[in-house]
Amino acid sequence: MDTEKRTQHLTERLTYIKDIFGDKQQENIRLLESKLEEFMQRENGLSNDDKFAALVTLEDLFGFVERNLENELTAMDKVRIVRHSQRICLRDILENVYDNYTEIGGKDENSIDPSMLIARAYITRRSGKRVYHQPVMVIGQEKGHGEEFRNGGSVKPWGNAKALHYMKVAETENIPVHTFVFTPGSYPIEDAPGAAQQIAKNLYEMAALSVPVVSIFSEGGSGGAEAIGLGDSRLMLSHGYYSVISPEGAAAIEGRIRGGERAGSELVEKCAHQLKITADDNVRMGYIDHKIQEPALGARPYHYDFFRSLRQEVIRATDEVVLNVKGFSPFRAMALRRRKGKSIEDLDLENIHVRWSLSKKARARLIAKRHAKFNKLSKSAFIDRRPVHRRVAAWFVEKGWDTYSYFKYDLWRSHQKKLMYAVEEVDAEARVLMDKVKAPWKKITKAIPANTSKADKEKELTMLSQWDEEDQGKGQWSYISPRAKDDRAITCPNADTHGCQDLWAPDLFGEYAGVCNSCGHHFPMEYQWYMHNIFDPGSIFEFNTEVESANPLGFEGFDLKLEQAKNKTGLKSSCTTFEARINNVKVVVATLIAPFRGGTVGAAEGEKFIQAAERAKKKRFPFISYVHGTAGIRIQEGVNGVIQMPRCTMAVRRYIDAGGLYLVLYDTNSYAGPLASFLGCSPYQFAIRSSNIGFAGPGVIKETTGMDIPPDYHRAQKALSRGHIQGIWDRRDSRHNLSQALMTMGGRNLYYR
Numbered sequence: 001m002d003t004e005k006r007t008q009h010l011t012e013r014l015t016y017i018k019d020i021f022g023d024k025q026q027e028n029i030r031l032l033e034s035k036l037e038e039f040m041q042r043e044n045g046l047s048n049d050d051k052f053a054a055l056v057t058l059e060d061l062f063g064f065v066e067r068n069l070e071n072e073l074t075a076m077d078k079v080r081i082v083r084h085s086q087r088i089c090l091r092d093i094l095e096n097v098y099d100n101y102t103e104i105g106g107k108d109e110n111s112i113d114p115s116m117l118i119a120r121a122y123i124t125r126r127s128g129k130r131v132y133h134q135p136v137m138v139i140g141q142e143k144g145h146g147e148e149f150r151n152g153g154s155v156k157p158w159g160n161a162k163a164l165h166y167m168k169v170a171e172t173e174n175i176p177v178h179t180f181v182f183t184p185g186s187y188p189i190e191d192a193p194g195a196a197q198q199i200a201k202n203l204y205e206m207a208a209l210s211v212p213v214v215s216i217f218s219e220g221g222s223g224g225a226e227a228i229g230l231g232d233s234r235l236m237l238s239h240g241y242y243s244v245i246s247p248e249g250a251a252a253i254e255g256r257i258r259g260g261e262r263a264g265s266e267l268v269e270k271c272a273h274q275l276k277i278t279a280d281d282n283v284r285m286g287y288i289d290h291k292i293q294e295p296a297l298g299a300r301p302y303h304y305d306f307f308r309s310l311r312q313e314v315i316r317a318t319d320e321v322v323l324n325v326k327g328f329s330p331f332r333a334m335a336l337r338r339r340k341g342k343s344i345e346d347l348d349l350e351n352i353h354v355r356w357s358l359s360k361k362a363r364a365r366l367i368a369k370r371h372a373k374f375n376k377l378s379k380s381a382f383i384d385r386r387p388v389h390r391r392v393a394a395w396f397v398e399k400g401w402d403t404y405s406y407f408k409y410d411l412w413r414s415h416q417k418k419l420m421y422a423v424e425e426v427d428a429e430a431r432v433l434m435d436k437v438k439a440p441w442k443k444i445t446k447a448i449p450a451n452t453s454k455a456d457k458e459k460e461l462t463m464l465s466q467w468d469e470e471d472q473g474k475g476q477w478s479y480i481s482p483r484a485k486d487d488r489a490i491t492c493p494n495a496d497t498h499g500c501q502d503l504w505a506p507d508l509f510g511e512y513a514g515v516c517n518s519c520g521h522h523f524p525m526e527y528q529w530y531m532h533n534i535f536d537p538g539s540i541f542e543f544n545t546e547v548e549s550a551n552p553l554g555f556e557g558f559d560l561k562l563e564q565a566k567n568k569t570g571l572k573s574s575c576t577t578f579e580a581r582i583n584n585v586k587v588v589v590a591t592l593i594a595p596f597r598g599g600t601v602g603a604a605e606g607e608k609f610i611q612a613a614e615r616a617k618k619k620r621f622p623f624i625s626y627v628h629g630t631a632g633i634r635i636q637e638g639v640n641g642v643i644q645m646p647r648c649t650m651a652v653r654r655y656i657d658a659g660g661l662y663l664v665l666y667d668t669n670s671y672a673g674p675l676a677s678f679l680g681c682s683p684y685q686f687a688i689r690s691s692n693i694g695f696a697g698p699g700v701i702k703e704t705t706g707m708d709i710p711p712d713y714h715r716a717q718k719a720l721s722r723g724h725i726q727g728i729w730d731r732r733d734s735r736h737n738l739s740q741a742l743m744t745m746g747g748r749n750l751y752y753r
Contacts, residue, residue, distance in 0.1 A: 003043070003051050006059070009302075010036055012086065013062055017069070020080050020297065025072070028065050035061060063296070070296040073239075076247055076272040081239045081298040082219040083184070085146035088299045088306075090117050090180050094138060096307035097314065099124040101138065105162050109149040113159030115183075117142035118166045123315060127353035134356050136318075137170035139163050139228055140180030143219075145301075153183040153219070157191065157198040160227045164202045167209055174357040176212040176318050179228040184246060185221035186676075188696035190713065192722050195695035196672075199227045200680030203649040206230040207371070208657070210363035212321040212356065214314060217242050217279075217288065222633070222642055223676045223695070230646045232370050233317040236279040236288040239298040244642040244673075245635045247272035253635060274555050275638045286377055287639050290317070319354040325365040326358070371654065374647050375610070381552035381603030381640040382573075390546075401618040409620055409749065477513060479532035481525060484510040490523075492516045513732050522690035522731055524668050527593050527628035534735045535580035535589075543579070544611055548572030549597075549604040555636040561597070569596045574630075575605035577612040579621070583739045585752055587624050588616035594629025594668055601674050602634040606644030609678065613651040620751040622661040622742055625679060632672025641673075648678035656683075659749025663741055665734070666691045666716070666725070684745050685725045687716040688734065693724060 014032050021029070039054055046054065073081075081087065094101045101121035106112055119138040124131060143153040155163075163179075170177045186195050193201075203226060206213065215231030220242035236242060245253075250271040251263035282288040292313050299306045358366060386394070484506045492500035500518040508514060513533075514523040531540060549572065551558045566572055574596035578589055590612040592599040601609075609625075616623035633641040656662055664679050666687040671694055679685070687693060694714040701709055712718060719725045729737050747753060 003055065006055050007036075007040065007043075010058060010062060013066075016084065016086050016300075017066070017297070019084055020077055021069070022080075025069060028069060032062060032065060066296040073297075074269060074273065075241070075275075075278050076269045078239045078278055078298075079241050079247060079272060082182075082237075082241060084298075086300050087143070087218070088301055088303075089144050090138075090140045090142045090182060091144070092301045093140075093180060093307070093310065094119055094121060096304065097311045098122065098136075098138065099133070105166060112162055113156050114147075114149050115141055115143075115151045115153055115155045115187075116159035116163050118162065123311070125315075125353055130353075132353055135173070135175045136356075137166055137173075137175060137177045138180070139166060139177060141183040141224070141228075143182050151187065154185060154187045155183060155224060155227070156187045156189065157193050157195050160186065160198045160202055161193055163228050164198075164205055167206065167213075171209055171211050174211060176214065176322075176356050177209070178314060178318075179213065179215045179231060181215060181217045181220045181225045181229050181242075183219060183221050183224040186224035186227060186695070188694075188701050190694055190718070190722060190724075194722050194724050196223075196676040197680050197722075197724050199223050199676035199695075200649070200678075202227045203230060203646055203677050204653055204681035207646070207650040207653040208367055210367060211358065212318055212366065213370075214317045214321065216292070216310075216314065217282075221246060223645065223673055226642065226645045226677070230370075230374075232321045232366065232373070233290075234288050235290050235292055235313060235317055236282060237292050237299065238279050238294045240279055241277040242279075242282050242288065242639055243275050243277040244633050244638050245275075247275065247277075250275060250635050270556075274553060275635070276553050277638065282639060285639065287643055318356060319352070321366070322354055322356055322358065322362075325362045325369060327362065371650050374643075374650055377643050377647060378552075378603040378606065378640050381550065381637065382607055383548045383550045383604070385546040385548070398618065405618055405620060409751070477510075477529070477533050478537055479526075479529050481509040481514065481529060484508075492519060492521050494519045494521050515731055520689065520730070522688060524690060525731065527591060527595070527626075529731075530626060530628070530667070530734065531591070534738060535582055535587075536584065539579075539581040541579045542576060543615070544577050544608050545572065547604050547608050547611075549574070549602055549634075551636065552603060552640045553636065553638050558636040561636075565597050569593070571596050573604040573608065574599045574601065575608045577608050577615075579615075582735065582742060585622070585739070585742050586619075587622045587742070588612050588619070589624045589626060591626045591628060592630045592674065594631075597634065598631035599627070599629045600631050600634040600641075601644055602637040602641045603644065605634075606641075606648050609644075609648050610651040613648075613655045616660055617655045617658050620660070620749055622663065622747060622750060623655055624738070625662070625664045625682070627664065627666045627670050627674075627679060629668035630670050630672070630674045630679075632674065645673050645677035648674075649681055652678050652681055659747060661742070661745060661747030661750055663738070663745070665729075665738070666693055668692070669697075669714075671695065671697055671714075680724070684741065686727045686729055686737070686741075687719065687725045688731050689716060689728055690731070691716040691719070691728075693719040 014036060017032065018029055035058060039058055043051060098121040101119040103117065103119050105118040106114070108114060117140055120135065121138045122133045122135045124133055126132070141153040141155055142150055144150040167177055186199060188195055207230065213231040214233045214235070215229045217225065217229065217234065217236040218240040220229060220240070222244050225242065247268050248263060251267040254271060255263045255267050276285065279288060279291045283291050290313070292310060295303045295306055486505040488505050489502040490505050490508050491502050492498070494500055494516070498519040500516055503512070503516060508523065513529070514525045515521070549562055551562060571593060574593050576591045576593060580587055580589055590609045592601070592605070613623055633644065635641070652662055662682050662684070664682040664685040666685070667690060669692045670679070675693065676695055692714040693716060698709055698713070701707060716725065716728045720728055
């Protein structure tokens with residue numbers, strides 16, 4: 001590198017340090033500025049040897065200062081590092097970590113989504129005299145180095161769809177998938193296939209992807225990270241962050257910032273620290289398996305030693321995943337275990353050959369291990385007040401149900417079905433034969449005129465269309481809203497456009513169930529209305545009541561807010577799980593309840609949802625998720641909350657794969673993480689007419705994209721037209737419609753099938 005280039009390089013390093021620390025570290029920054037300026041003023045008067053010596057001294061000074069500053073980095077400093085345009089990007093990794101690669105699915109701005117980069121690559125390894133080219137599918141968000149068309153790594157729905165498509169290609173080819181997470185979050189637009197719906201689909205499919213997945217995190221922003229981050233091994237760069245929300249977003253919520261204002265830098269720094277977003281935090285909590293050490297102040301494209309380390313870590317992680325599920329590999333597994341405590345420089349993984357393709361049995365073990373791994377996460381992030389003897393008793397009850405279900409459904413019912421199928425086949429053949437035998441007699445009887453009156457014929461044609469008033473319940477609901485006691489008139493929001501007359505509150509919230517009898521507008525109703533008017537009276541049996549929300553990160557002031565929510569609602573979390581009956585069909589229900597912290601989901605809610613899905617699977621009951629409202633993932637729990645997206649989705653996947661029927665019913669406002677995972681992955685999603693459904697609320701979309709969205713952007717009708725939901729229901733028909741759905745949809749292993 002000549003003098004001019006080296007000087008320019010030092011100038012860029014100085015700019016980088018200024019950008020990372022801003023108004024902080026002014027003494028160190030002034031020192032570097034003065035030394036660099038002094039060299040540039042003296043440069044022309046120095047000989048080549050003196051220039052070289054001065055540059056070496058200056059570079060050593062820069063290195064010394066950078067190493068000192070490394071020890072003073074805060075969580076927010078690391079956020080600025082991963083956002084910087086000089087930060088390594090996926091293209092740099094492809095060039096320096098893999099031996100060869102070909103981009104697929106588009107090139108630069110000529111792509112369906114330039115923020116998502118896909119490449120077919122290979123890593124070359126040697127074993128003795130033999131050379132092996134091991135193919136992999138590399139998928140990740142590409143931020144580039146200040147390239148605006150990359151959208152800062154914020155992926156649109158079709159970019160995540162492209163990623164999923166090539167994951168399935170890798171599965172077909174039986175090659176590993178390496179995903180690199182470089183995103184502040186997904187782009188919050190609902191254009192088909194929809195941001196939330198596509199992330200949910202990615203998670204659902206990745207839960208059962210039968211090839212090794214290694215995920216490397218640099219910038220992991222909430223749902224955008226989860227869209228490709230569900231890995232068998234999850235690594236993280238030492239200066240990266242992985243969080244439920246950006247520090248600025250958390251500060252805006254905590255500081256109640258409105259109207260385009262910005263939170264102060266002190267509050268942002270404080271939130272970044274409290275969210276526990278760094279690599280060390282995530283390794284300690286168990287959400288990341290291993291931290292990859294970067295150079296001082298973060299990896300940049302000229303740090304070639306770092307790329308060699310990253311290559312070794314990626315190879316080691318892939319080898320470990322494969323060897324953990326292969327049938328016979330004791331010596332190679334032992335060799336890897338011995339290398340675990342060693343530094344990456346001491347490893348020689350290039351000369352240990354591990355075949356990365358898996359057999360059919362190994363694929364099944366891989367999926368089982370993946371589910372077991374995620375199921376263990378966040379177990380310490382909620383409160384379970386059950387005493388030991390109750391937990392032991394619950395364990396025995398679960399095992400009892402396992403045994404009962406095995407003998408009744410897997411053993412006896414399977415043979416019973418085979419016998420019934422055989423009888424049905426014989427019966428069908430016999431009926432065809434009898435029809436042929438009776439054919440001549442039928443011709444004779446048809447020739448004789450029937451004595452049927454005209455009135456009887458009209459009744460026969462019209463009786464199926466007659467309304468059964470008993471199905472309506474005549475407005476006699478089991479639960480009446482407390483607002484029905486208000487002696488006042490209510491004006492419908494559509495009065496100006498539809499000419500609706502004022503409604504008397506006792507009628508509106510009593511007999512009419514919160515529905516305008518003129519235009520059909522649905523006023524919001526309490527979650528108790530659904531619990532007591534959809535399910536058979538007296539059939540609700542709540543379980544897991546001892547599991548309650550906690551403050552696992554010690555987020556300042558959150559203990560008080562949780563206590564207030566518990567006292568106000570009488571609930572211990574925003575999720576209630578229970579067994580019930582609808583027309584004597586037994587179901588398991590998980591509800592998200594808006595009055596408790598907006599229906600947000602944290603570790604307790606995720607655990608209760610998972611246990612409800614497992615209960616439905618054991619008992620062969622349908623599983624219903626009723627969403628009275630959810631504002632997303634609870635930010636105060638950080639990654640403890642966002643990890644519930646893959647955890648709960650995997651529980652749903654296990655339930656559906658076991659032959660269950662999973663239904664989702666939305667009401668009021670449903671947004672963000674739950675929608676983009678365990679709710680959005682249901683094949684049968686319906687909404688009450690009052691619903692708003694979307695990945696992000698209008699305020700977040702405005703702040704993120706600068707776009708003003710139309711007032712009806714999140715209405716249920718829009719969600720139906722985009723294919724997110726499969727139907728819109730009148731609140732008064734929800735019991736009948738749910739009963740109808742149970743009789744007609746999905747689920748091959750349900751007890752009543």
